[in-house]
Amino acid sequence: MTTTQLHDVTPIKIAILAMGGQGGGVLADWIVDMAEHAGWWAQTTSVPGVAQRTGATIYYLELLPEEAVKAAGRQPALALMPTPGDVDLIVASELMEGGRAIQRGLVTPDRSTLIASSHRSYAIGEKSAPGNGIADPNKVIEAGRTAAKRFMCFDLQSLAEQAGSVISASLFGAIAGSGTLPFSRADYEATIERSGKGVKPSLKAFALGFDAAQGAPDFPDFIDTTRPVPAVPQTAANARVKQLLDDIRTNFAPAAQPMLVAGLRRTLEFQDLAYGKEYLEHMRGIHALDKQYGGDAKQWALTSAAARYVAVAMAYDDVIRVADLKTREARFERVREEVLAKPDQLVYTTEYMHPRLEEICGTMPSFLGQAIENSPKLCKWLEPMFRKGRFLQSGTLTGFLMLYGLAGMRRFRRSTLRHKIEMRGFHEWLNLITQVAPGNYELAVEIVNCRRLVKGYSDTHARGTSKYQKLVQAARNLIGKPDAASRLKQLRDAALADDKGTQLNKLLAQGDAAAA
Structure with a gap:
């Protein structure tokens, strides 16, 4: 030393x-x-x-x-x-x-x-x-x-x-x-x-x-930032979940299996066993498409990318999921660890909640939520009620029960307006992938990766969705062009560079000017 x-x-x-x-x-x-x-x-x-x-x-x-x-x-x-x-x-x-x-x-x-x-x-x-x-x-x-x-x-x-x-x-x-x-x-x-x-x-x-x-040297070594690839679990507490794991191990390419397990875990956690099966059925179709158009020679890039983003698209962040995450025991334990609370100390977490009228309508049955959103008079009357954020203590009995009850609405999620909207966009995305893959495998992979822009809820979700829709339209316009995949990747990187989409809009404008 x-x-x-x-x-x-x-x-x-x-x-x-x-x-x-x-x-x-x-x-x-x-x-x-x-x-x-x-x-x-x-x-x-x-x-x-x-x-x-x-x-x-x-x-x-x-x-x-x-x-x-x-x-x-x-x-x-x-x-x-x-x-x-x-x-x-x-x-x-x-x-x-x-x-x-x-x-x-x-x-x-x-x-x-x-x-x-x-x-x-x-x-x-x-x-x-x-x-x-x-x-x-x-x-x-x-x-x-x-x-x-x-x-x-x-x-x-x-x-x-x-x-x-x-x-x-x-x-x-x-x-x-x-x-x-x-x-x-x-x-x-x-x-x-x-x-x-x-x-x-x-x-x-x-x-x-x-x-x-x-014992430290005068200069440290570099930090290993790689992550080991997890294996597919051999067993599960639920016999029906084990059947799904066996399905992944038997019927999907090994290169995509770790991400498929992660996607299955996310969809099961988000909804239920039937939803997890639905996720694997979507992936089965993409895997067959991947196999038909040369996925084996390309390390199953389409399946691996889709395994992640199909799960993300199906397990979107709605008000119900946010309430579920905020009432989990693991979250309370993590907060206690972060503030170094002792066993005999009480910790109360104050949540800042700011649901917009769109989020409220999204939790309603689709017909009712749609009716409110289509009524300018109702929207004008209701919107002032949701302009300000609210503070809620999730550790108190009242605050916890409010969030817990909201999280319990998961059983009704498939009938909500938000689910209807999300699934409509989801199936349009899958159809575009299916349409593009036979003619341009690389472009199909880039279209899959564009889904990473759609995340969060409220304003974050709105901004990401707006940029994602611009990318989807750009992808449609790029079909048949030789540099389509690299061009879409460039646009996606620009979309991820800033919240407001300034760089994306600039590149799109340049492309429109060149086409003209």
Whole structure:
């Protein structure tokens, strides 16, 4: 392990980047307390981000030994903010915060030690992106290996959870284990003990972080982001579900079987056994089409893509499904884990609900919902009732029963207006795939993949559906053209690039101009 030697007459400069609720302030206070008890001068300031996950708080610390102060003959003037290229130690509570520190120029190869947890807490932009907005963690690893003098990166969040503590304690241990600061392990541990809060789990997390840092190389390896392909389960709790699994194993290409299992699980969870059988019947037709037009030589691309998006199309996000997801035991447990609730603590989750008139009509029998939507007078009278969102505590008896009752409407879903609308669009999509595949296999696959735009509910669903419909019309216009598949893929990528569809509209306009 390499130990960083810091100058003994200038301040040690430390930047901590942490999201809201991760204890960045606690970590900064611990370092100040430790330094002051060792006879050092210490100062900390903080610059808060925009919100808990759209911007991290930067805590900046400067530490100066008493000997340097005496030599200067006056009190030190310590800086309030970090200066790019002038920071000795950078601590990031999450991998992408380490990347932002590199972008800001805080990390330099001649002096900086960068300590970052390798776990991810996805940013708002990553979670709300129309496509896959998750940033590549290895780009940060690559940048850190170039930008830092030392770069230590491992999962400090999991170490904290293992100890029943929070990440600030394991980060404190990693700082100690890195040997970057001129303090002993006993100094660090005494600081935690003086805090008087959660001392035992904090010391355990500290020890785990310390040991991990002691054994860490100066530069981390790249993170393996691949996922193992699951096998088709050999058995199931329900004998009829096992028959469906056996059907997948026997009658479908092995390359498509893992996604078929995922699709079957989703449709069963969404509705019932009959709906799962219906999903497999749709897939049986697509698999036969795939086999007829060369799917074996093309790794069954059509079946594999359809296995995913047929399930997504059948298990759409309606009000009933949202209520179902919000009342599941697993969700309550996950919320408790995220807020680190103790067994004797009560946790109440406040849900923000904003169903539009369209969602209300969608849960009604199709004839009634259609009648309301077709009546301008009724719509004008009813719409003001649904202009504002509502807050609902799903953990209270009243709130839970309201959502639970709404989730129980699943048995009536097939008769609702929303189901009628979704299935009409679904069958039009399947018919287009069947029409295109004989003449252009690749274009048929791209048409299948266009379905990824239709997701969510309310405004999100409306925006995605609008762009999807534009892509379907474009696909119809591209039939018979030699570059049809690549052109549709280009349009789909543009549709996924932004919420408003600006890039898609631009490309479509260019295509119309060229055709004219």
